[in-house]
Amino acid sequence: MGGHPWVYKDELVLDRRTSKLSPGTHVVLEDSKRIPVGVVALNTNSGIAARELDRSSDVTIDAAWIHARLSGALKIRERLFPRPFYRLTHGEGDGLPGLVIDRMGAVVVIQPNTAWAEAHIDAIIQSLETLLSPDTIMINRDSRGRSQEGLEGGREISKGAIAGPLRIDTADGHLYADIEEGQKTGVYFDQFPNHAFIAGIAKDTRLLDVFTHTGGFALAALGAGASAVTALDSSEKALALASKAAGEMDASARFNIRQSDAFDAMRALAGEAVCFDIVVCDPPAFAPRKEALEAGLRAYERTVRLALPLVERGGILMICSCSHAVTPDALRAAASRMFHKAERRGRLIYSGRAGADHPVHPALSESGYLKALAFAMD
Numbered sequence: 001m002g003g004h005p006w007v008y009k010d011e012l013v014l015d016r017r018t019s020k021l022s023p024g025t026h027v028v029l030e031d032s033k034r035i036p037v038g039v040v041a042l043n044t045n046s047g048i049a050a051r052e053l054d055r056s057s058d059v060t061i062d063a064a065w066i067h068a069r070l071s072g073a074l075k076i077r078e079r080l081f082p083r084p085f086y087r088l089t090h091g092e093g094d095g096l097p098g099l100v101i102d103r104m105g106a107v108v109v110i111q112p113n114t115a116w117a118e119a120h121i122d123a124i125i126q127s128l129e130t131l132l133s134p135d136t137i138m139i140n141r142d143s144r145g146r147s148q149e150g151l152e153g154g155r156e157i158s159k160g161a162i163a164g165p166l167r168i169d170t171a172d173g174h175l176y177a178d179i180e181e182g183q184k185t186g187v188y189f190d191q192f193p194n195h196a197f198i199a200g201i202a203k204d205t206r207l208l209d210v211f212t213h214t215g216g217f218a219l220a221a222l223g224a225g226a227s228a229v230t231a232l233d234s235s236e237k238a239l240a241l242a243s244k245a246a247g248e249m250d251a252s253a254r255f256n257i258r259q260s261d262a263f264d265a266m267r268a269l270a271g272e273a274v275c276f277d278i279v280v281c282d283p284p285a286f287a288p289r290k291e292a293l294e295a296g297l298r299a300y301e302r303t304v305r306l307a308l309p310l311v312e313r314g315g316i317l318m319i320c321s322c323s324h325a326v327t328p329d330a331l332r333a334a335a336s337r338m339f340h341k342a343e344r345r346g347r348l349i350y351s352g353r354a355g356a357d358h359p360v361h362p363a364l365s366e367s368g369y370l371k372a373l374a375f376a377m378d
Helices: 063-080 115-119 121-132 144-148 189-201 216-223 236-248 262-269 289-308 328-341
Strands: 004-010 027-028 036-042 049-053 086-091 099-102 107-112 136-140 157-158 168-170 173-177 206-212 229-231 255-259 274-281 310-320 348-350 371-377
Touching: 004 027, 027 049, 049 255, 063 086, 063 121, 086 189, 107 121, 107 229, 115 121, 121 136, 121 157, 168 216, 173 216, 173 236, 189 216, 189 310, 189 348, 189 371, 206 262, 216 229, 216 236, 229 236, 229 262, 236 255, 262 289, 274 289, 289 310, 289 328, 310 328, 310 348, 328 348, 328 371
Parallel strands: 107 136, 206 229, 206 274, 229 255, 274 310
Antiparallel strands: 004 049, 027 036, 036 049, 086 099, 099 107, 136 157, 168 173, 310 371, 348 371
16 A cells, blocks of 8 residues: 555455455455555445555454544644634544544534444444543534445434534634534534634735635634625525624624625626625635546636636735645646736735644545635735
């Protein structure tokens, strides 16, 4: 494996017996010389047929092993975060392939995105009970990755109850996470450091947050003293949560929402000759796979092209990408091409990524998926 935690199906030699093993079964992986290289979770139904669990070939993958990995992940977060609001496990980055767990105070949301994690869901829950004693545990099985593993979707409450969207306090205010019906686990902890950057430059500015969802960048700027904030999204429900948070921050007078397709809305704003001191664009993954890279880059170019007329001379444009296939250099180049066409000069002043609760596996670029680039625009 050479340090890489995945082995693709076409890289494996499988006999008839091995091919019939249940998805997520632990097996010892051997190299071409039949030398063991570690224990992997096998799923021959997936393009990623083997995922590294442990470099030791004689380890037992059981409840104690899972508890040790979760305990190690928790210790790192407790060093980094004073309050219990963070991503507790980030899949391969924490040595738990495909397992995502977000902690929101007394509420825990689990995403078992691989057959291995699904097969061990009871042991995962028991370990979380021991470590955290949460009031509520939600299992979210709606990720795209599960379908690629041959797994079904759906959400269920394993423990406790959920009484509507969950309030999450942040450095500059708060926002709401809809963990029952919202996207992913309901909150994007990965963007919190980039929210903080925008908050640091937002005082007395006019800000537009495109693809705002429940208001992450918009509310951070509002709490930091922005004079006027516009939150743009196609989801009425997400915007309602953003408005609720703004009201509780006594900032409704400075907060505007615009429900629309993002591209249509940016064209309309340009037609109204509206400009902002800061424009943030945090779109969905336009290139979730390498096969979609070319089309995805065109979509990011389109986003920048439509955003540029809305940025004041001397203002800031931030473009984000959560697409695994798009590198920081590719995103920067896409933005640069649009700057050139618009005859505007952009200077890169900030390059952000996900927070420390999203550790990157050093051999797996996919685990470092988030990019946030901010440009000062002449």
